[in-house]
Amino acid sequence: MDFEIRKIRTPQGRKKLTAEREEYFRLMDQGFSSLEACRIVGINSRTGKRWRNGWNPSGTRKGAPPIARVVAPSGPSRYLREDERIHIADRLREKVSIREIARELGRAPSTISREVRRNRHPTSGQYRPHAAQARADSRRPRPKPSKIGQNPELQAYIQDHLHKRWSPEQICQSLRRSFSDRPEMHVCHETIYQALYVQGRGELRRELARARALRTGRAMRKPRRLAQQRQPRYSAPMVMISERPAEVEDRAVPGHWEGDLIIGKNHASAIGTLVERTTRYVMLVHLPTDRSAERMRDALITTMQTLPTHLKRSLTWDQGSEMGRHHEFTIAADMPVYFCDPASPWQRGSNENTNGLLRQYFPKGIDLSVHTREHLDAVAAELNARPRKTLDWETPAERLAMLLATSN
Incomplete structure (x- = not known):
């Protein structure tokens, strides 16, 4: 096979995949399955499906290059035209499949199947193009009586x-x-x-x-965006936990941290919590006024500046809005940030466990803004002096001291 799978795996956009598109359809004509053709060409199976079915994300319809197309030079309209319905009727008499007709017209297969189902003769079941056009025209006027x-x-x-x-x-x-x-x-x-x-x-x-007849109590409908229309959570792209180095998982290499917030009364105050995965050493981040992305960025930078370089390898956080400036923190602290999957607190297990211990000092429903920087340091020192079963009854402070001593 003379086609070479592309080496660059980054997204290239629809218009830059001309060679891949032609090779895909050539393989399909030879009898390869769509999944196998996608694998050989080196494209995602969804891309092949869009090409095969005649759809692409921009909303225009472009199927495989047919031998004879009846689409007007200006491109397909929103509604099927009469000449397209004549083409459908002719090809149905020739026992051509719905997908093949859709490819020839540059339409989605669902458009053709729906057209045949809705506008065929109610008694004989035959598809007659001029009668179908008349039915479609009579159905189109708006608004319709309810x-x-x-x-x-x-x-x-x-x-x-x-x-x-x-x-x-x-x-x-x-x-x-x-x-x-x-x-x-x-x-x-x-x-x-x-x-x-x-x-x-x-x-x-x-x-x-x-009178709030519906359980939601809404008098107006709440629109919901499609997945492809949703705005990204952060302005800078997230690096997900799946891309985190494998060395983080076994806790053999120190310097990888997990972070989160504990929230105070009425969600009005918060304290940042940081836990080192190997030693379980805890540091608390002071947030006296708010937990905005800018305040969180500055507080994390200040806290991490107290650590040596070999103990600043990575930080894992959930997808809270307080990390909206994560890219700026990464540059300032030279420390990458990895984000957990939604609703997956177990991916920060050490931090979740530590937050439970910290609730002994900061119970739920209290104002956390009253605690000073000195008090937070004292709480962290007391927690780091507790012996831990997972550390063979050594304390996090002792383990961290050993790491600092060996680095010197």
């Missing part, structure tokens, strides 16, 4: 059960059971939500929303 607004009996039933604090899903299931032989009384729960949240339609009285 099913709830056109049926007073249905509207009264829904209003009555919303007053009883029923959820929309409970109501729609009750409708199906109570009126099993009357499809005009069947709605999905999303239809009820739309009638409640979309103002101005008048299907359900606005007082229902004001």
Whole structure:
């Protein structure tokens, strides 16, 4: 095979994968599976799936280069055109698969299958392009009359059960059971939500929303972003714990720390906690006013400056907002920061255990801002003087002293 798998594994973008794309489709034409073709070319299987199905992240549709395409020069429109429907009908008579038709039209396979399912003849099941076009045109005008607004009996039933604090899903299931032989009384729960949240339609009285008919108590819908639309947690990219050196796991090499916060009353105050993984040595970070990213950065830099270089190898933290300036801390302290996975406190087990010990000194529900720097140092010194079973009953202070002595 004359194609060479690319050596550079960094993302190159859609437009820079022309050779890989052509090789992928050549392998597919030879009978290779999509997964095997992706492995040979050196691309992610999702990339191959997007190419094969004719989708890419920008929203345009570009499938494999077909022999004959009916797409207009300006590119596919949002809706299927009549000439595309004629092409679908012709290829269906030739027993061509839905995926092949989609590739030829530059559409998603789901678009073609949905078109055939919705617009075929209701009796014979045949797909007739001109009738399908007429059905699509008649279905398109907006706004459409609501099913709830056109049926007073249905509207009264829904209003009555919303007053009883029923959820929309409970109501729609009750409708199906109570009126099993009357499809005009069947709605999905999303239809009820739309009638409640979309103002101005008048299907359900606005007082229902004001009376907190829904358990959330919201009078307006809360939008949820798609995963690809969410903003990154920090301005600088995180380095995840999976990329942390293997030497950290067995605790044989000192200088790797775990960090977190213990929070005070009403989340208004906090104390930073640092634990060295090998010796279990504890240092407390003074945060007298707030725990903003800037304050946390400066406090961590000040605390870490007291350590020798060989005891500043790495810091592992959770994804709290207080570490928003982690990249600046890394540069100033020459100490990389690794982030745990969400909801995974066991990845900082030593720190979680230490926080439990510190609650003897700082119980939950108290104001932590009243504690001075000197008091925090005294608490840390007392904790470091406790013998630990995991250290063969030596103390963290003794273990750290041994490390400092050997380094000198």
